[in-house]
Amino acid sequence: MNATTGTRGGRGARERILAAAAELFYADGIHATGIARLTDVAHVSTRTFYQHFPSKNALVAAYLERFDAETPMPAEQELTRTDLAPRERLIQVFATLKTRGRRPVRGCPFHNAAVEAAGEMSEIAETVARHKDAFRQRLADTAAEAGIADAELLGRRLALLYEGATALSTSRNDGQAAADAYDLAKELIEGGR
Amino acid sequence: MNATTGTRGGRGARERILAAAAELFYADGIHATGIARLTDVAHVSTRTFYQHFPSKNALVAAYLERFDAETPMPAEQELTRTDLAPRERLIQVFATLKTRGRRPVRGCPFHNAAVEAAGEMSEIAETVARHKDAFRQRLADTAAEAGIADAELLGRRLALLYEGATALSTSRNDGQAAADAYDLAKELIEGGR
DNA sequence: ACAGAAGTATAGCGATCGTTGTACTTTCCC
């Protein structure tokens, strides 16, 4: 039994499929990424793909869940650091956002998935909403830990700034929005005593 | 000669096509909206469609240009109001964002188009970037008109908040993000003296 | 009234989409 994949041996096709999905769905979009391209990048045959995932939609769902569970966003990793004071952790979230401002950045994979899903695939919209809520809640919890007066408000405001910076990186990929978000976030965090 | 369409009479098929595009591209997404659905909603035959637009991509481009030129975003209309002081105009931008928070809201049509365009259609990404820049500049200009010290900074910060609120409306359509953006924007505008 | 432009209906093109079928080879565990 393979611990990481949950499958019974083999050469880890499932892992490579998920890795290819993470790369292609994010870079080129979900609709624009066909099964052929996906299996080509993953070095997996079409048949094998459908032995691991019943459909492309299932892969999309797995792709988002994978981000949520095993590959937490860099920003969220900062919130779990024990070597920093809570206030510093919040600031660090926006510092990494600024640092990560190297190409290619194409916004938030969750948000992008929700945009592409549009009317169809409402389960995707739900997953995205859950992710956004969880992130905002983590920010608020950290703010509360820092002893900030209205922690929920700060959590929502920081989530708002973070969303704005990532969204703007889709169309303009200079680090300006991230830098602005960092500065304003820092003011809000240090101001809320 | 028809003044609004630039065509020579007829029953204004071009207008109906653009109206259908504005509705469907925004609500269902660009990829998800096929020519068949488009012509059906516009009450136009396939042949007529291709007599007005050489391709679907051309319609997408026209759809975005139309938003930019003839159907300015509600937020931008507020910036042109002459019955309000510049500071009030800035606040009004976020007030309309809050009011408009009724269903269905699905983020910014420009941003969504950029997400869907992904790798292909770089001209779309360019159009979106130009739109975002123009909006931010208008905010900055209004801030300068209000005599605010660092008007460019406030312009960028307000654009950041606006983007965050619209982006969050894609996955969670309560008015919370818009309300938060309004409050924080108001503080920033009134604080910058 | 009539020429010409605009619009309609419908069938079908080639390409690509997601998905499945058939037949075969490799890898791993006992």
Next chain:
DNA sequence: GGGAAAGTACAACGATCGCTATACTTCTGT
């Protein structure tokens, strides 16, 4: 070393995509 699981190659299915062709019908300006 044998058997089951996992993976491979490749052809092809039906559906849908964007787009074009053919043939006909309004509508409009002079």
